[in-house]
Amino acid sequence: MIEFSNVSKGFESRKILKDVDFTIRDGEIFVIIGQSGAGKTTILRHIAGFYDPDNGDVVIDSVKMNGASNRIRKKLREKMGFLFQGGALLNWLNVRDNIGLPLVEHRLASKDEIARIVDEKLALLQLTDAADKMPSEISGGMKKRVGLARAIVRNPEIILYDEPTSGLDPVMSARIDELILRMKRELGVTSVVVTHDMNSAYRIADRIAMLYSGEMVQIGTPDEIRTSESGIVQQFISGNIHGPIKP
Amino acid sequence: MFEVLKSSFHKLISDTGAKLMYQLGFSGFSLILIFKTVVELRYVFAKRKEIIKQMYVAGVKSILVCSIVALFGGMILSLQTGLQFKVYGQQEFVPTLIINIMNKELGPLLTAIILTAFSGAAMAAELGTMKVSEEIDALEMMSIDPVRFLVMPRIVAMSIMLPTLTIYTVILAVLGGAVVSFFQLGVTFETYFRQIVDSIYFKDMYVGLFKSFVFAVIIASISCSNGLLAKDGALGVGRATRVSVVSSYLMILIVGYFITAIFYGNII
Numbered sequence: 001m002i003e004f005s006n007v008s009k010g011f012e013s014r015k016i017l018k019d020v021d022f023t024i025r026d027g028e029i030f031v032i033i034g035q036s037g038a039g040k041t042t043i044l045r046h047i048a049g050f051y052d053p054d055n056g057d058v059v060i061d062s063v064k065m066n067g068a069s070n071r072i073r074k075k076l077r078e079k080m081g082f083l084f085q086g087g088a089l090l091n092w093l094n095v096r097d098n099i100g101l102p103l104v105e106h107r108l109a110s111k112d113e114i115a116r117i118v119d120e121k122l123a124l125l126q127l128t129d130a131a132d133k134m135p136s137e138i139s140g141g142m143k144k145r146v147g148l149a150r151a152i153v154r155n156p157e158i159i160l161y162d163e164p165t166s167g168l169d170p171v172m173s174a175r176i177d178e179l180i181l182r183m184k185r186e187l188g189v190t191s192v193v194v195t196h197d198m199n200s201a202y203r204i205a206d207r208i209a210m211l212y213s214g215e216m217v218q219i220g221t222p223d224e225i226r227t228s229e230s231g232i233v234q235q236f237i238s239g240n241i242h243g244p245i246k247p
Numbered sequence: 248m249f250e251v252l253k254s255s256f257h258k259l260i261s262d263t264g265a266k267l268m269y270q271l272g273f274s275g276f277s278l279i280l281i282f283k284t285v286v287e288l289r290y291v292f293a294k295r296k297e298i299i300k301q302m303y304v305a306g307v308k309s310i311l312v313c314s315i316v317a318l319f320g321g322m323i324l325s326l327q328t329g330l331q332f333k334v335y336g337q338q339e340f341v342p343t344l345i346i347n348i349m350n351k352e353l354g355p356l357l358t359a360i361i362l363t364a365f366s367g368a369a370m371a372a373e374l375g376t377m378k379v380s381e382e383i384d385a386l387e388m389m390s391i392d393p394v395r396f397l398v399m400p401r402i403v404a405m406s407i408m409l410p411t412l413t414i415y416t417v418i419l420a421v422l423g424g425a426v427v428s429f430f431q432l433g434v435t436f437e438t439y440f441r442q443i444v445d446s447i448y449f450k451d452m453y454v455g456l457f458k459s460f461v462f463a464v465i466i467a468s469i470s471c472s473n474g475l476l477a478k479d480g481a482l483g484v485g486r487a488t489r490v491s492v493v494s495s496y497l498m499i500l501i502v503g504y505f506i507t508a509i510f511y512g513n514i515i
Contacts, residue, residue, distance in 0.1 A: 050384060074390050081388070088385035090377075102389040105396070150389075 001026055002047055007056035009042060016042045018214040029184055029191045031201045034211035040194040044160045048082055049073040081151030081159045087143035089135040096131045099149045121149040141168045161193040165200045177203045198237055277472040280398055287399040294400050301404030305366040306412055313361050313412055314419055320357055321345060321420030325427040338432040342442035345424040350451040354417040356503060359462035362409055363495040367470040370401055371491035374474025375484035402467040409463035410456045454510045461502060466495045
């Protein structure tokens with residue numbers, strides 16, 4: 001379970017999160033939507049322990065992430081996978097080595113076993129043909145898929161997705177969505193997904209949270225969001241240029 | 248008028264304070280990085296492939312520039328001092344001067360300057376790019392310690408290559424000096440090299456190599472720190488690279504003076 005209790009965060013004079021309060025249940029797919037700069041990625045980075053809140057607490061499986069020692073942060077991160085926006089692949093390792101990196105570095109399996117696991121993830125994300133390519137030789141969408149393969153290679157309990165479908169074609173987006181759903185169905189993985197892609201959000205979300213100017217406007221099921229009475233939510237999901245959202 | 252002066256003064260004080268605080272924070276970060284590297288040295292065997300790769304980047308790639316600088320450095324030193332000595336018929340002392348200066352000061356300094364430009368800048372740019380493209384965060388998410396994975400191999404590689412290249416630089420400078428001494432000053436090769444052998448002191452050699460080692464740690468730690476603290480995209484990477492080169496040069500000169508003062512200035 002991931003709990004945000006009255007979390008506020010600012011950088012210099014700018015307040016990014018204002019008293020954000022929500023709970024993500026185990027095995028849930030929790031989608032966060034909102035404008036660019038609304039603070040969505042900041043929420044993910046709090047869960048990952050990269051940021052500590054100025055006020056409030058971030059609690060993961062009953063352990064407080066903020067103010068935790070490096071050892072505890074490391075332990076909590078071992079439960080998580082993070083798909084970064086650009087993939088964040090190491091450019092001197094090929095696709096196969098990038099995916100297998102956490103297993104190799106922590107010696108979690110034998111060489112043959114690592115090769116088998118990596119092959120399995122490559123096949124799952126249709127990357128088998130790109131296995132020996134370098135990151136500079138593959139497209140942005142492919143980089144994202146490699147990043148996802150790396151994020152799930154250790155079978156984490158929580159996966160944080162930062163814009164998993166941006167830059168992907170509709171078919172590949174649907175495939176990534178299906179993978180997120182499969183991770184929940186088969187492994188009970190908790191997913192926190194930051195996205196602008198409303199189709200994807202409706203397809204995968206158990207609940208959707210709308211963030212606007214650092215504040216949670218509404219949290220609800222896809223149907224509740226669709227029929228929301230909030231002008232901000234309606235303007236955002238319909239992509240209307242007229243409404244209460246400031247440019 | 249008074250209000251304008253007052254606010255300018257306030258701004259000056261607060262900017263200076265902010266810069267000072269940043270520098271103190273940066274120095275602390277670099278020192279912690281060195282300390283963590285020492286702790287991570289137990290993984291030096293496991294990281295041997297990365298260390299060898301970094302040794303190649305730091306050493307082999309810069310060997311051509313090192314060769315040219317060393318050769319011509321020795322030739323210039325020999326010519327300038329030789330012409331002065333020749334007036335008094337003392338040109339046989341040129342080799343003594345060259346080997347002393349190169350061993351004690353110029354060998355480590357020239358090599359450090361070349362490696363700062365070559366490898367230090369590359370380290371800062373590479374780690375800075377990794378930082379702004381979230382690769383360092385990705386490593387942390389995988390519970391991979393960036394110090395063990397990235398910093399330790401670079402500091403170890405630099406600590407091996409800078410002293411090695413310093414020896415190479417000194418040898419080439421001596422050879423360059425020999426050519427000039429023979430053709431322009433009339434000192435025979437036999438006299439030149441006999442003087443060189445007679446003027447090599449063990450203390451000069453180990454102080455020179457110690458200096459190189461300290462310079463290597465300074466360059467690598469400053470460059471890695473700047474890279475790891477980079478922010479604001481490509482602009483930040485450029486800034487990190489520039490600052491790492493300038494800071495390394497300044498620290499090399501300052502620390503170089505103090506090492507000389509400690510070993511030769513009767514401070515201890």
